[in-house]
Amino acid sequence: MVAMSKIATGNGHGENSPYFDGWKAYETNPFHPSDRPNGVIQMGLAENQLCLDFVEKWLMKHPEVSLCSPEGVSKFKETALFQDYHGIPEFRQAVAKFMAKVRGDRVKFDPDRIVMSGGATGAHESLVFCLADPGEAFLVPTPYYPGFDRDLKWRTGIELVPILCESSNNFMITREAMEAAYERAQEANLRVKGLLITNPSNPLGTILDRETLKTVVKFINEKNIHLVGDEIYAATVFQEPEFVSISEIIEEDDVVCNRDLIHIVYSLSKDMGFPGFRVGIIYSYNDAVVSCARKMSSFGLVSSQTQHLIASMLSDDDFVENFIAESKEQLFKRHKYFTWSLAQVGIGSLKSNAGLFIWMDLRKLLEEKTFEAEMKLWRVIINEVKLNVSPGSSFHCDEPGWFRVCFANMDDNTMEVALLRIRTFMMKNNEAMVPRPKLCRRSSLKLSLSRSRRMDDFMSPGIMSPHSPLPQSPLVRARN
Numbered sequence: 001m002v003a004m005s006k007i008a009t010g011n012g013h014g015e016n017s018p019y020f021d022g023w024k025a026y027e028t029n030p031f032h033p034s035d036r037p038n039g040v041i042q043m044g045l046a047e048n049q050l051c052l053d054f055v056e057k058w059l060m061k062h063p064e065v066s067l068c069s070p071e072g073v074s075k076f077k078e079t080a081l082f083q084d085y086h087g088i089p090e091f092r093q094a095v096a097k098f099m100a101k102v103r104g105d106r107v108k109f110d111p112d113r114i115v116m117s118g119g120a121t122g123a124h125e126s127l128v129f130c131l132a133d134p135g136e137a138f139l140v141p142t143p144y145y146p147g148f149d150r151d152l153k154w155r156t157g158i159e160l161v162p163i164l165c166e167s168s169n170n171f172m173i174t175r176e177a178m179e180a181a182y183e184r185a186q187e188a189n190l191r192v193k194g195l196l197i198t199n200p201s202n203p204l205g206t207i208l209d210r211e212t213l214k215t216v217v218k219f220i221n222e223k224n225i226h227l228v229g230d231e232i233y234a235a236t237v238f239q240e241p242e243f244v245s246i247s248e249i250i251e252e253d254d255v256v257c258n259r260d261l262i263h264i265v266y267s268l269s270k271d272m273g274f275p276g277f278r279v280g281i282i283y284s285y286n287d288a289v290v291s292c293a294r295k296m297s298s299f300g301l302v303s304s305q306t307q308h309l310i311a312s313m314l315s316d317d318d319f320v321e322n323f324i325a326e327s328k329e330q331l332f333k334r335h336k337y338f339t340w341s342l343a344q345v346g347i348g349s350l351k352s353n354a355g356l357f358i359w360m361d362l363r364k365l366l367e368e369k370t371f372e373a374e375m376k377l378w379r380v381i382i383n384e385v386k387l388n389v390s391p392g393s394s395f396h397c398d399e400p401g402w403f404r405v406c407f408a409n410m411d412d413n414t415m416e417v418a419l420l421r422i423r424t425f426m427m428k429n430n431e432a433m434v435p436r437p438k439l440c441r442r443s444s445l446k447l448s449l450s451r452s453r454r455m456d457d458f459m460s461p462g463i464m465s466p467h468s469p470l471p472q473s474p475l476v477r478a479r480n
Contacts, residue, residue: 363401
């Protein structure tokens with residue numbers, strides 16, 4: 001057998017994580033309403049499909065943005081020919097303007113600092129290559145996106161040191177937790193080069209408030225380490241409090257900060273629902289980082305055709321304003337209905353106001369408070385309930401029993417099927433845990449039915465499926 005490199009033969013990609021195992025289970029048996037009604041429903045993919053019809057309507061009105069249409073073919077030659085790694089100027093200008101709009105126009109972005117990359121994955125890796133050497137470390141608050149173990153570590157050779165955040169304070173980042181992580185890194189002889197925050201959080205669906213951000217900036221400034229702000233979910237904040245970007249914090253008069261330490265990663269995968277376009281952005285306040293990252297972008301450029309389309313779309317001020325508003329409304333409705341439906345069967349979640357997912361609390365369903373028990377429950381959900389949800393341990397959560405569940409990557413009918421499966425699972429679980437005489441309660445039946453019938457009070461017809469199984473769910477039938 002021909003020898004291969006250590007990177008090729010190693011396990012740095014992290015594919016052995018339950019996070020990716022869930023995807024494999026889905027890919028082996030994907031749900032389809034008619035062809036595979038008993039297949040696995042994908043609830044492990046943080047994808048925003050709720051406003052794609054809104055985008056499609058814009059595309060129908062603007063055929064000139066497509067190089068394959070009679071109206072747009074005149075742009076084919078100049079778009080098909082070589083483009084350097086700076087990117088099309090109109091693209092960088094449009095992205096900079098969109099980033100400002102998403103942040104309420106409270107801060108401006110310089111198009112000359114926009115560095116493109118092949119999605120946020122490529123942006124993160126390029127930034128780490130610029131900021132750290134193999135064997136050095138970044139601090140990352142837990143729980144954090146499992147892909148960071150691949151994106152930040154695999155090819156760069158750096159280490160990630162967790163900042164342990166706890167459910168007792170809703171997983172907030174504290175000065176004490178940052179100091180503890182920094183000290184652990186030093187004890188392990190790791191040189192800390194930076195701190196990575198995800199705001200809004202994946203997987204929590206929460207945002208960092210202004211005071212927490214100031215605490216983080218003060219910490220990195222005192223330690224003289226870099227701060228990378230992953231803000232790829234910035235436009236998914238669907239209710240107050242509003243999103244605050246790290247770019248706003250460093251502008252405040254009472255904040256002392258070396259701006260050469262501040263960097264932002266952005267993309268259009270989550271905020272606009274365009275993961276297939278692979279539009280990743282590095283925005284750095286450090287001139288040397290901008291220069292180096294731009295050279296590295298040669299390994300993961302955004303296609304000229306995509307740049308052309310995005311530049312045209314994001315230059316339409318009316319479209320951008322209406323899209324942001326529509327997206328917030330659809331995410332708010334879906335989140336409210338989804339969490340309300342789970343609450344009806346006794347499932348809670350961390351209070352959140354952003355993202356494409358919830359942080360579901362199933363701690364009470366664990367046989368014991370261990371990660372082994374969490375994995376046992378997860379296998380039941382994957383193999384029997386046929387839902388791909390992601391266990392908290394794959395996000396490096398320090399407490400077993402939490403699961404990330406995505407709600408924006410499916411249509412209404414698929415969501416109803418998923419909720420029906422959850423209700424059925426909870427019904428069986430309750431039957432196993434509660435003495436049978438206590439299961440039949442007329443008052444409980446009335447409560448469930450009255451709540452079901454009030455759903456239209458807060459949900460629009462577009463969100464509530466006309467074929468919803470809620471009033472006829474197995475839970476209600478069991479109580480009847």
